[in-house]
Amino acid sequence: MLTLKSVHTYYGSIHALKGVSLHVRAGEMVTLIGANGAGKSTLVNTICGLIKPRKGKIEFQSKAVEGLSPEAIVRMGIALVPEGRQVFSTLTVEANLEMGAFIHRHNGQQVREDMVRMFDRFPILKERRQQLAGTLSGGEQQMLAISRALMARPQLLVLDEPSMGLAPLVVKEIFKIIQELKQGGKTILLIEQNARAALQIADRGYVLETGKVVLQGEGAMLLEHREVQRAYLGKGAKQIWEA
Amino acid sequence: MPIWEPEAECISRDELEQLQLERLQATLNRVYRNVSFFRRRFKELNFRPEDDFTELKDLERLPFTTSLDISNSYPYEMFAVPLREVVRVHTSSGTSTNPRVVGYTRQDLRIWSNLVARILSAGGVTQDDVIQVTFGYGLMTGGLGIHYGAERIGASVLPTSVGRTERQIKIMQDFRTTVLVSTPSYTLVIAERMERMKVDPRRLSLKYSICAGEPWTEAMRREIEERLYVKATDNYGVSEVIGPGVAGECLEQNGMHLQEDHFYAEVIDPISGKVLEPGAEGEVVITTLKKEAFPMIRYRTGDLSRIMTERCPCGRTFRRMSRIRGRCDEVVVIKGINIIPERIGDILEQIKGERPIYQLVATRQHHQDQLEIWVEVTEQFFFDKMREQRALVDLMQQKVTNFIGITPRIKLVEKGSLERDGGVVKLFADRREVSHA
Numbered sequence: 001m002l003t004l005k006s007v008h009t010y011y012g013s014i015h016a017l018k019g020v021s022l023h024v025r026a027g028e029m030v031t032l033i034g035a036n037g038a039g040k041s042t043l044v045n046t047i048c049g050l051i052k053p054r055k056g057k058i059e060f061q062s063k064a065v066e067g068l069s070p071e072a073i074v075r076m077g078i079a080l081v082p083e084g085r086q087v088f089s090t091l092t093v094e095a096n097l098e099m100g101a102f103i104h105r106h107n108g109q110q111v112r113e114d115m116v117r118m119f120d121r122f123p124i125l126k127e128r129r130q131q132l133a134g135t136l137s138g139g140e141q142q143m144l145a146i147s148r149a150l151m152a153r154p155q156l157l158v159l160d161e162p163s164m165g166l167a168p169l170v171v172k173e174i175f176k177i178i179q180e181l182k183q184g185g186k187t188i189l190l191i192e193q194n195a196r197a198a199l200q201i202a203d204r205g206y207v208l209e210t211g212k213v214v215l216q217g218e219g220a221m222l223l224e225h226r227e228v229q230r231a232y233l234g235k236g237a238k239q240i241w242e243a
Numbered sequence: 244m245p246i247w248e249p250e251a252e253c254i255s256r257d258e259l260e261q262l263q264l265e266r267l268q269a270t271l272n273r274v275y276r277n278v279s280f281f282r283r284r285f286k287e288l289n290f291r292p293e294d295d296f297t298e299l300k301d302l303e304r305l306p307f308t309t310s311l312d313i314s315n316s317y318p319y320e321m322f323a324v325p326l327r328e329v330v331r332v333h334t335s336s337g338t339s340t341n342p343r344v345v346g347y348t349r350q351d352l353r354i355w356s357n358l359v360a361r362i363l364s365a366g367g368v369t370q371d372d373v374i375q376v377t378f379g380y381g382l383m384t385g386g387l388g389i390h391y392g393a394e395r396i397g398a399s400v401l402p403t404s405v406g407r408t409e410r411q412i413k414i415m416q417d418f419r420t421t422v423l424v425s426t427p428s429y430t431l432v433i434a435e436r437m438e439r440m441k442v443d444p445r446r447l448s449l450k451y452s453i454c455a456g457e458p459w460t461e462a463m464r465r466e467i468e469e470r471l472y473v474k475a476t477d478n479y480g481v482s483e484v485i486g487p488g489v490a491g492e493c494l495e496q497n498g499m500h501l502q503e504d505h506f507y508a509e510v511i512d513p514i515s516g517k518v519l520e521p522g523a524e525g526e527v528v529i530t531t532l533k534k535e536a537f538p539m540i541r542y543r544t545g546d547l548s549r550i551m552t553e554r555c556p557c558g559r560t561f562r563r564m565s566r567i568r569g570r571c572d573e574v575v576v577i578k579g580i581n582i583i584p585e586r587i588g589d590i591l592e593q594i595k596g597e598r599p600i601y602q603l604v605a606t607r608q609h610h611q612d613q614l615e616i617w618v619e620v621t622e623q624f625f626f627d628k629m630r631e632q633r634a635l636v637d638l639m640q641q642k643v644t645n646f647i648g649i650t651p652r653i654k655l656v657e658k659g660s661l662e663r664d665g666g667v668v669k670l671f672a673d674r675r676e677v678s679h680a
Binding site: 003005006018019020021022023055056206209211212213214215216217221224225226227 | 258261262264265266268269272273276292293294296297298324328348349350533
């Protein structure tokens with residue numbers, strides 16, 4: 001569904017993505033893990049059209065994506081749940097959802113139906129539908145951000161660090177939601193620093209290190225991988241001087 | 244016959260190429276970071292994987308790795324992970340000074356078992372089979388490689404290891420072996436011994452013969468199948484790459500499916516090193532895509548084969564490689580044409596049904612290479628009448644010309660006159676320098 005071939009992206013003069021190739025098949029949940037500064041968010045921004053890649057190809061459903069505007073990319077069927085949620089805090093929950101359905105704004109019927117569906121799925125949002133988004137808790141804001149993205153009826157949902165800044169119990173809840181979305185047939189690209197949680201629910205994963213993919217494989221395989229365990233899961237062999 | 248891992252083995256070519264690109268990128272990034280040998284090699288070329296590797300074809304810019312390189316890094320210099328992550332060490336066969344040492348992580352072993360399981364399945368093995376493994380269990384990869392793959396399938400494995408042919412036959416009878424894994428020549432030794440022991444192969448439970456470990460011929464396959472009443476398949480391994488598991492034949496018996504999601508194969512001209520178009524025969528060069536402990540970039544296997552791009556009726560989309568036609572170190576170049584002296588013998592053998600004693604001789608006249616084939620005269624190759632003699636020589640000349648594209652001069656020589664080395668006739672003599680001077 002989504003294919004990246006040797007993508008290079010620069011942040012100013014910084015070479016942030018150095019020849020990244022990856023793919024996501026329909027119905028798959030793929031995760032991208034890596035430390036801070038590895039280039040995860042740059043990758044998201046590149047896919048969603050917020051930064052233009054310098055080199056390489058990005059294809060979505062066999063159509064070239066690179067160079068298109070973010071809006072055109074949303075229209076093609078890619079929706080982003082951005083890092084730090086970025087809900088419109090001065091707008092109500094309802095208005096936030098409407099914004100998510102921006103590309104379907106001429107189809108009021110569909111937007112209303114979708115909103116009902118979101119409220120069924122997240123009753124807490126229904127309760128707070130008239131509240132300003134800025135007054136929601138972190139977890140609620142994340143649910144709102146996810147629902148907002150779903151309002152665009154995307155083929156591919158890109159989640160950028162959904163666990164960031166949330167309490168452990170809330171993280172658990174959010175990951176449960178992501179897993180349910182996957183079971184419902186959604187195709188998901190999950191960018192995470194919380195490697196363990198991400199690899200546990202993902203079909204496959206890529207490990208990004210200083211802008212390069214250094215490992216890739218099935219989620220379960222990566223979870224057991226010594227290098228991943230040492231670098232991202234805080235496990236692994238003690239150094240000689242620690243023994 | 245079921246396909247062991249259809250989602251991988253029947254992948255579309257597009258998806259496969261994307262997978263190869265991703266895996267190769269990760270492999271190059273890792274070897275550049277972790278293996279000083281490769282980092283040095285890449286740096287000499289000013290090749291940084293992150294900048295200079297954007298498509299599969301870019302691999303052609305990288306130098307080959309030879310068996311000597313591996314010998315020189317004895318024992319652990321080329322490992323890409325610390326030894327504590329290596330759970331198995333093997334060494335290769337061969338006769339170079341230092342053995343070539345390869346390591347496997349836990350994940351490598353898992354992948355290896357799975358690849359062997361694919362190949363054994365393709366050769367007919369299922370969990371209902373009793374499989375007798377007559378490869379050596381030791382530092383070499385053959386025995387344990389097949390063993391783990393067979394266990395993975397769930398077959399009942401008899402690790403009989405090498406030798407003691409009569410005991411092998413007794414086990415085959417008593418344990419109701421259904422699959423025999425062996426070198427083709429040893430399979431025939433077993434058949435031979437059975438005949439002498441008056442064991443009727445039809446009363447065995449044997450169904451399949453999985454052959455590997457040495458180049459063999461279609462004629463040998465026919466003989467194995469006829470004498471043991473089995474279906475025989477070929478498979479290919481390179482211990483520096485992974486051991487058994489690189490490629491294997493399906494029951495179509497027409498070329499070995501390369502496990503292309505784990506290995507990227509090129510065929511090169513062994514002399515110039517240039518990559519050849521699919522279909523052309525040359526030296527097989529392999530790059531590993533997923534190996535962790537011992538990744539290998541462009542390893543020159545020394546084996547001659549060609550890649551077949553036609554779709555296989557079995558449903559697997561992996562391209563096939565033809566049976567190994569010989570070793571490159573046997574190749575001689577005459578008039579710019581690569582010739583394997585051994586193959587000329589095959590041609591001559593077809594004429595009279597007997598392999599003559601022969602030698603290829605390269606000479607040079609007026610700066611031009613000439614090929615002569617000297618054939619020792621035996622009763623089969625001698626006629627009273629000049630005319631018949633002439634006709635035979637012409638026929639030989641014509642057959643060889645058709646095969647290699649250059650016309651040799653055939654010379655009949657006296658029995659025992661060809662240059663011998665330890666009792667064996669040297670198949671090739673290069674007299675170009677001498678005749679030039």
